[in-house]
Amino acid sequence: MTQEVRGVVSRTKDAPVEIETVIIPDPGPGEAVVRVQACGVCHTDLHYKLGGISDDFPFLLGHEAAGTVESVGAGVTDVKPGDFVVLNWRAVCGQCRACKRGRPWYCFDTHNAAQPMTLADGTPLSPALGIGAFAEATLVAAGQCTKVDPQAAPSVAGLLGCGVMAGIGAAINTGGVGRGDSVAVIGCGGVGAAAVAGARLAGAARIVAVDIDRRKLDTALGLGATHTVDAAERDPVEAVRELTGGFGADVVVEAVGRPETYRQAFYARDLAGTLVLVGVPTPEMTLELPMLDVFGRGGALKSSWYGDCLPSRDFPMLIDLYLQGRLDLGAFVSETIPLEGVEGAFSKMHHGDVLRSVVLL
């Protein structure tokens, strides 16, 4: 039995999103239908709507979600109806070269549901990042469901599905922040603030938060930043060096995605330090750096894609830390909204007024 649910659909480039009836098929082999309880609003949803990711309109938006498994298809054993899960866009194949080499976070063949969800007239929908969770229910590959402790509220659990995991993972998984390290995070929106929280979890001794928005710096302080730098007022490279004994930070996380902040991050790094790019550049961006500086400063220049996370390892762990009071996921939820609030949330996000708006269903 297929079912009809309400979902947030982007029909054409840049037009306001609309609530539409979405038809969800029964789960086929390896698939699961998940009753969505909460879904955060992420920049990537906005980029889909603006046509910046693909031309495969119409999109069913939303991909940062938690919910309860409603039904599963043939061969699904890892999750069962009633399980509380966080959805991920990295259901790894286990077979490709990356998976076989023990680097599944580079998997070339991540799984999504094989059947399409459709509009009432049968038009197939493209689900954002293979999820499509601004809807009362959604169809995903069972591997996209990770069981976590059901004591966690859906509004905070869902955050791990994208931005918060990207930030925490940038610090812990990609940056390899260790006990006693100094860390600088440039850009403290949802992703950068999560990198600050990740650095604290990893035991960093100094965490310098850099932003041009005072509100973001205040949130970063609450999540574990030991120092803040208002980059609208002073040169962040100079400031980070000053706050780290003149050396620069062991790990710098760039969470803006612009050439000038990447350059700042490059120079705010100690010799042999690690630079992690998590802000996503646009196709036309380029950056020129003196080769001698790249050579002479050594260390590592890395990019972090979804925080180099392994959902099955990282989601339950972070939920446990949250439930123990050691990771304040609640700080990322700026507001909760109904499905109808997504268009307005895009505008608040664009103006920097929120870390995350979370749709509650």
Ligand code: APR
């Ligand atoms: N210097 C420092 N901070 C800056 C600067 C700058 N020159 N310009 C912008 N910022 C800050 C903003 O004030 C904001 O707090 O960067 C932050 C960006 O945060 P958000 O817009 O909330 O975006 P977020 O969801 O955190 O994502 C950041 O990571 O995953 C990627 O696509 C995502 O590229 C985006 C980046």
Ligand code: ZN
């Ligand atoms: Zn693989």
Ligand code: ZN
């Ligand atoms: Zn996202």
